Amino acid sequence: MTSQSNTLNRRDFIKLSTGSTAALVLGLSWSCDGNRVAKASNATFSPNAYLEIGSDDTVRIVMPRSEMGQKIYTSLPMILAEELEADWTKVKVIQGDLNEVFGSQSTGGSASIRTQYDILRKAGATAKTMLIQAAAASWQVPVEKCYASEGVVYHKDSKRKSAYGKLVGQAAKLPVPTEVTLKDPRKFKIIGKAYKSLDGRSKVDGSLKYGYDFHLPGMLTAVISRIPRYGSELEGMDDSAALTVPGVLKVVKVSSGVAVIAKNSYAALEGRKKLELTWSPGPHASLNSSQISADLNQALDRTDAIIRDDGDVEQARRSATKTVDLTFEVPYLDHAPQEPNNCTAHFHDGICEIWAPSQNPGNGFNAAKRITGLNDHEIIIHTLRMGGGFGRRLQADYVADAVEVAQHSDSPVKVIRTRDEDIKNGFYRPASVHRASAGVDQNGAVTFWQHQISGPAAGWHGMITGGATEHAYAIPNQKISYSMSDLPVPIGAWRSVANTQTAFVNECLLDEIAIKSDQDPVELRRRLLKDHPRRLGVLNLAAEKANWGKKLPDGHAAGVAVHKSFQSYVAIVAEVSQEKSGKIRVEKITAAIDVGTVINPDGVRSQVEGGVIMALTAALYGEITIEKGAVKQSNFHNYPLLKFSETPVIETHIVKSMEKPTGAGEPPVPPTPPALLNAICALTGERITRLPFS
Amino acid sequence: MEKVTFTLNHKRVTLETDPETPLLWVLRDELGLTGTKYSCGMGICGSCTVLIDGNARRSCRLPVKSVIDKEVVTIEGLGVDGLHAVQNAWVEEEVPQCGYCQSGQILNAVALLEKNPDPSDAEIDRAMDGVLCRCGTYQRIKKAIHKAAEEVRS
Numbered sequence: 001m002t003s004q005s006n007t008l009n010r011r012d013f014i015k016l017s018t019g020s021t022a023a024l025v026l027g028l029s030w031s032c033d034g035n036r037v038a039k040a041s042n043a044t045f046s047p048n049a050y051l052e053i054g055s056d057d058t059v060r061i062v063m064p065r066s067e068m069g070q071k072i073y074t075s076l077p078m079i080l081a082e083e084l085e086a087d088w089t090k091v092k093v094i095q096g097d098l099n100e101v102f103g104s105q106s107t108g109g110s111a112s113i114r115t116q117y118d119i120l121r122k123a124g125a126t127a128k129t130m131l132i133q134a135a136a137a138s139w140q141v142p143v144e145k146c147y148a149s150e151g152v153v154y155h156k157d158s159k160r161k162s163a164y165g166k167l168v169g170q171a172a173k174l175p176v177p178t179e180v181t182l183k184d185p186r187k188f189k190i191i192g193k194a195y196k197s198l199d200g201r202s203k204v205d206g207s208l209k210y211g212y213d214f215h216l217p218g219m220l221t222a223v224i225s226r227i228p229r230y231g232s233e234l235e236g237m238d239d240s241a242a243l244t245v246p247g248v249l250k251v252v253k254v255s256s257g258v259a260v261i262a263k264n265s266y267a268a269l270e271g272r273k274k275l276e277l278t279w280s281p282g283p284h285a286s287l288n289s290s291q292i293s294a295d296l297n298q299a300l301d302r303t304d305a306i307i308r309d310d311g312d313v314e315q316a317r318r319s320a321t322k323t324v325d326l327t328f329e330v331p332y333l334d335h336a337p338q339e340p341n342n343c344t345a346h347f348h349d350g351i352c353e354i355w356a357p358s359q360n361p362g363n364g365f366n367a368a369k370r371i372t373g374l375n376d377h378e379i380i381i382h383t384l385r386m387g388g389g390f391g392r393r394l395q396a397d398y399v400a401d402a403v404e405v406a407q408h409s410d411s412p413v414k415v416i417r418t419r420d421e422d423i424k425n426g427f428y429r430p431a432s433v434h435r436a437s438a439g440v441d442q443n444g445a446v447t448f449w450q451h452q453i454s455g456p457a458a459g460w461h462g463m464i465t466g467g468a469t470e471h472a473y474a475i476p477n478q479k480i481s482y483s484m485s486d487l488p489v490p491i492g493a494w495r496s497v498a499n500t501q502t503a504f505v506n507e508c509l510l511d512e513i514a515i516k517s518d519q520d521p522v523e524l525r526r527r528l529l530k531d532h533p534r535r536l537g538v539l540n541l542a543a544e545k546a547n548w549g550k551k552l553p554d555g556h557a558a559g560v561a562v563h564k565s566f567q568s569y570v571a572i573v574a575e576v577s578q579e580k581s582g583k584i585r586v587e588k589i590t591a592a593i594d595v596g597t598v599i600n601p602d603g604v605r606s607q608v609e610g611g612v613i614m615a616l617t618a619a620l621y622g623e624i625t626i627e628k629g630a631v632k633q634s635n636f637h638n639y640p641l642l643k644f645s646e647t648p649v650i651e652t653h654i655v656k657s658m659e660k661p662t663g664a665g666e667p668p669v670p671p672t673p674p675a676l677l678n679a680i681c682a683l684t685g686e687r688i689t690r691l692p693f694s
Numbered sequence: 695m696e697k698v699t700f701t702l703n704h705k706r707v708t709l710e711t712d713p714e715t716p717l718l719w720v721l722r723d724e725l726g727l728t729g730t731k732y733s734c735g736m737g738i739c740g741s742c743t744v745l746i747d748g749n750a751r752r753s754c755r756l757p758v759k760s761v762i763d764k765e766v767v768t769i770e771g772l773g774v775d776g777l778h779a780v781q782n783a784w785v786e787e788e789v790p791q792c793g794y795c796q797s798g799q800i801l802n803a804v805a806l807l808e809k810n811p812d813p814s815d816a817e818i819d820r821a822m823d824g825v826l827c828r829c830g831t832y833q834r835i836k837k838a839i840h841k842a843a844e845e846v847r848s
Contacts, residue, residue, distance in 0.1 A: 069792030069829045196788060203793030204781040206729020206769035210794060213728035221723070246695075246712070264723040265732075266715045338733050338741060338794040338828045387731070387794025388828050419734045602788055606834075610791055613830025636738045636826060645819035647832040 045168035047130055047176045049101045050080060050123040057151055057165035059086045062094050064102035065112045066359050067199075068337075068389035069610070070665045071603040072112045074197045078599055079117055082190040083124030083183060086164075087151030093198055098361040098381045105383075106360040108394050108493060110566035110663025113599055117661050125180040127171075134170035135162050185597065185658060194602035211342045211357030211384040216412045219344065220249065222405045223268045225275050226257040226421055229629035230488040232282030234258065241274035251275065254404040256397070256425075261409060265416060284488045284629040289431075292487060292626060293329065296433045299454040299483040300327075305461065308469040311477035316448035320439030324512045328436060328505050328689045332624035333429035333494050334631075336639060339387025340422040343402035346412035351378045353412075356399050357386040364399035371403045390614070391493035395427050420634040427492025428624050430455045432464050434505045438475075440517040446528060448477040451505060457484040458491050466498035467565055467670065471506045472535055473528040489626060495614060496666035499565040503670030504677075504691070507561035511678040512687060521560050521678065522548050534594050535562055537655050538571035541592035545653050546573035553577075556587060559678025561671035568667035569594040569655075572612070572675035575648075576683055584680055584694070586616060586648040591668060593652065596659035604664045608652040611668030617642040619673035620694040700761045702727075703771025713759035718742045720758045721768060729769035729797045733826075740825035743798035744768050750805035769797035772804065780804050783842035784835075791829035799825050803839050812843055 046052040052060045061077040077093050080086075096102055128148050135153035136143040145156050154161045185191070202208035227233075239251035242260055247267025252259050258277060262268035317323060343364075344355040352372050356364045361381045368379045386393055398417065406413045417425075432455030441447050455464035465482050494500065510528075514521040522543045529535045539562045543549075552558060555577050562571040575588040591608045598604055621640045625632045633639040677688045699708040702725070711720060721727045721744070733741035735754050742754040745767040772778045777785070780803050790796045799822070806813060806821040813821065818836050827835070 069790075071791070196785070197790075199793075200785045200788065200790065201777070203790035203796055204769075204784045204800060205773065205777065206727070206797050208793055209728065210731075212732060213722075215726070215728075264719065266712070266719040266723065336828060338739075338792060338826075339731070340733070386792065387733075388792045390828075416732075419736070606788065606791060606831075609833055610830040613832065614828070617830075635736050636734050637736070641739075641826045641828060642830070642832075643819075643824070643826070644822045644832050644836070647830075647836075650833055 043168065045127070045131075045172045047127050048123050049099070050120060051084070051127055053127065053164050053168050055165045055168050057087065057090050057163050059084065059091045059151070059164070060094055061091060062096040064096040064105055065116070066105070066107040066361070066383050066386065066389070067095070068107070068359065068386035068393065070112070070607060071197055071600065073199050074195060075113060075599045075603050076116055076120060077198070078190050078195060079120040080124040082188055083121045084128050085148040085150065086124070088190060088195070090151055091198065095383055095385070097383055098365055105362060106394060107389070108359055108391060110568065110666045112663060114567065114660070114662045121182050122180060125182050126177060129177055129180050130171045130174050131164055131167050133174055134167045138162070138170060191597065191599050192601065195600055208385060210339050210387045211344070211355070212339050212387070212416060214344050214355050214384055214414060216344070216346065219412045219414055220261050220263060220409060221265045221268050222259045222261040222413050222415045223272050223418065224254065224257045224259045224401060224405075224415065224421070225272050225277060226425055228279055229282050230284040230287065231629070232279045232285070234277060235280050236278040238276040241276065242271040245271040245274060250408060252405065252408040254401065256401055259405045259415070261405065261413060269418070282629060287488065287629045288627050289331070289625040292431060293433070296431065296454045296485060299485055300433060300435050300452055302483045303452065303481045304483045306479060306481040307461070307465060308478050308480040313448045313450050313477045313479040316477040317437070317439055319441065320447055321442045322513075322516045323437060323439035324509065324516055325437040326509060326512060326687070326689055328434040328508070330432055330501050330504065330691045331622070332431045332489060333618055333622045334423050334426040334624050334633070334639060335388075335390040335392035335494055336423060336641070337386065337388030337390055337392055340417040340419055341393070341398035342414060342416045343398045344412055344414040345402040345406035347406055351380060352403060352406075354379070354381040354399060354402065355384050356381055356402075357384040357393065358396070358399065359386070359389045359391070359393040360396070363394065363396040367396040367400045368403045371400060372407070390495040391497070392427065395492055397425070419636070423633050423635065423639055424631040426624070426631070427490045429494030429500060430457065430464055430491045432501050434501065436505050436509045438509050438513045440513060444517045444519055446473065446475045446513060446524075449473070449475045450478070451480045453482040453502075455485065456487040456489065456491055459484070462498060463491060464498050464501065467502035467563065468498070468506070470564060472532045472564070473510065474531065475528065495611070496565055496669040499563065499666070499670040500615075500618065500673075503561065503563040503565070504674050507563065507671060507674030508677055508687070508689070511559065511674070511681065515681070520549070525560070525562060534569045535564060538562060538569045538592040538594050541653050541655060542571035542573045542590050545592065545651065546575070546590035548573060557679050557683035559675045559680070559682055561675035561678060563667070563671040565667045565670055567662040568664060570667045570671050572668075572671045574672070574675040574679040576676065576679040578683060586646070586676060588649045588651065589672065589675075591650065591652045592655065593664060593668065594655035594657060595662045595664050596657050597661040598654055598657075599661055601654055604654055605652040607664040608668045609650045611666065612650050612672050613642050613647065615669045615672035616676065619676055619691055620646070621692050623692050698758050698762055700763060701765040703767055711758060714757045717744065717753040717756045717758050717761055717766070721753065727768050727770050731794055731797060733795065738824070738826070739795070740798040740802060741795045743801045743825070745801055745805060748805065748808060750802045769800060772801070778804065779845045780807065780838070780842040783838040783845065787834050787838040787841060789831050789834040789838050791831055795825070795827045799827065799835055803835070803842065806839070807843055807846060811847060813839065
């Protein structure tokens with residue numbers, strides 16, 4: 001495979017696509033003005049904002065979402081290239097900046113493949129259709145007698161052929177068709193293949209630039225001494241010592257604290273150490289995790305809303321032969337991407353230009369607008385590569401930092417965070433507590449299911465309830481409800497959002513009722529999911545591949561869980577053992593995933609492996625606690641990640657499917673911890689209901 | 695400010711700097727070599743690993759004065775003619791997800807293979823255990839190390 005390069009200037013591309021807003025009304029982002037493109041250059045053909053073909057045959061594909069490790073930098077272009085019948089070795093990818101022609105550019109909810117599939121197919125097919133038309137016209141043969149393959153148009157009845165690059169001038173003069181025929185998926189040549197990442201080499205030779213690596217001539221670097229407790233305010237500042245540090249240029253107050261602007265990172269960090277700041281205790285100085293937990297547990301007794309109410313749970317409880325009542329509790333979690341948050345901004349020529357490693361550049365744009373009061377056309381935001389995101393970079397707090405600091409400078413300023421700042425100033429997966437119960441009748445049929453959720457939700461109950469009502473188990477009497485609390489700790493979407501909590505509760509509760517009623521956990525699930533073929537599909541595949549029910553080595557046990565999230569289905573079988581010390585060892589994870597049509601199977605496997613590790617980290621170690629109104633954890637010594645020696649064998653099996661494609665980034669996360677905990681319960685008899693458990 | 699001289703990616707470099715500056719910031723900010731990453735700043739995670747006289751060392755807390763007259767190799771200088779066998783194995787196995795920690799992973803793997811050309815899984819675990827990857831690429835790293843080891847031996 002060729003390595004990537006971003007040879008096309010980003011601004012050129014904005015120019016190419018700005019004329020296409022009107023076309024958005026049609027539902028897709030067409031650039032209808034073929035003549036304009038032809039006039040702009042005879043050397044290129046760009047029928048829409050997603051691609052441009054050069055006279056040298058190069059196909060430049062714009063990737064309109066953000067890349068943070070999920071490999072859409074390769075898989076999204078694969079979709080377009082498939083319909084374009086492109087020569088993959090000629091494909092180059094350009095990160096698309098914020099541009100209304102692309103619609104929402106928020107990269108989250110495992111939605112990139114799901115939402116871009118039809119759009120990119122149509123974009124590729126449109127260009128191919130026009131290239132074939134151009135060739136047919138020049139050969140004066142019927143269009144039907146021509147076809148395209150690997151970047152070349154052929155005439156069936158003669159040996160005539162023409163590479164795409166030779167056709168760009170003619171194709172650019174043609175009207176853009178509004179209706180095009182898409183390929184029969186059975187004829188896909190690129191989609192479904194384990195293509196290597198186009199940027200793979202740049203990730204191993206040090207050449208790939210992330211936000212932290214971004215550089216502009218004359219750029220300054222700043223770090224912020226941040227508000228130390230929620231709600232605390234600056235009362236006094238002595239910056240005289242900081243200003244004596246060589247390289248420190250300025251100390252400025254911003255909303256999130258006090259910024260030290262310097263010539264380089266080291267000077268800024270040394271300057272920050274010398275700041276003398278006094279802060280008010282603030283209104284939350286006594287806030288701590290045990291109080292939060294007590295309050296959330298107390299709020300379990302209050303119901304704000306019922307989100308599922310089937311049959312009569314109370315009646316079913318009275319007639320159940322066996323019941324299970326459990327209380328589950330999970331802590332706040334930080335995303336802790338490997339690259340701490342950072343952003344660069346520069347005020348020049350009456351505009352505010354921003355370079356943000358962001359999952360949601362629209363959010364950053366809005367923050368800049370709010371801070372500066374500038375008009376839309378006076379703010380430019382570029383999307384940079386991210387060293388991980390996991391939902392953290394959907395927020396715009398770090399963009400706001402850069403914009404506020406850069407307002408004090410004529411030079412571009414990069415505001416970087418150190419690890420402790422990043423962990424202590426997160427938007428955390430909410431802590432939550434859950435009261436859950438279920439029961440069976442004398443035949444072992446599950447007759448009722450009750451789940452009350454309590455947690456901070458920032459006004460949107462989906463932050464704590466997402467996935468709770470979607471377990472699909474055929475249980476006649478169900479009641480699912482919640483109570484929301486307001487807490488000063490910021491919360492946000494963490495890889496798979498509330499599914500991390502609700503899958504934990506659903507799948508452990510069901511496992512417990514299987515144990516109590518002497519039923520095999522896989523068999524019970526099969527019965528309860530008989531009308532849900534895709535859930536059954538992953539369950540059966542994982543069970544088969546893990547040899548469910550066969551004898552395991554002495555001292556080993558297995559557990560299972562299945563969960564649907566973001567329209568993808570995942571089942572996990574976890575195998576565990578126990579060391580003499582009592583420490584649990586995760587031996588093997590067998591995952592089955594159904595994401596519909598698979599774009600890049602290796603990309604799916606890679607996301608399953610990553611999701612499993614992140615979920616195991618959360619189950620074993622993940623915990624953000626609050627002490628005296630502030631986050632206690634600060635770095636990987638007290639917010640540890642799973643290590644090599646703790647990594648199980650992870651085996652991924654992908655369901656073959658012709659359904660519409662869906663994403664793989666988040667769905668492997670939710671079922672992993674419950675499968676693990678169910679395995680531990682099978683091995684030790686202990687039902688773990690609080691995370692983390694190690 | 696003092697003059698500091700060392701060998702960087704097979705070339706002598708001399709620069710005027712505060713000798714207490716961590717090597718990481720000298721590489722990144724003063725020499726423009728951004729393949730060496732900042733991640734934890736406390737020598738916990740290994741993303742800032744460089745080779746110093748062939749040994750894997752964390753550069754985020756290491757004052758530049760301590761590498762005077764030593765040989766420093768960063769990810770940019772690892773491959774002499776094209777990519778190093780370990781880098782090739784990384785590409786072949788599609789190891790990186792976000793890729794941010796991978797310079798550190800690769801340099802730790804190179805140092806391991808220098809000392810132990812045929813490491814077992816347990817030996818890889820021991821040598822690599824402190825090198826963290828939030829994306830969770832450990833399984834592929836292990837496979838790539840075995841692959842590179844085979845490549846180097848043959």
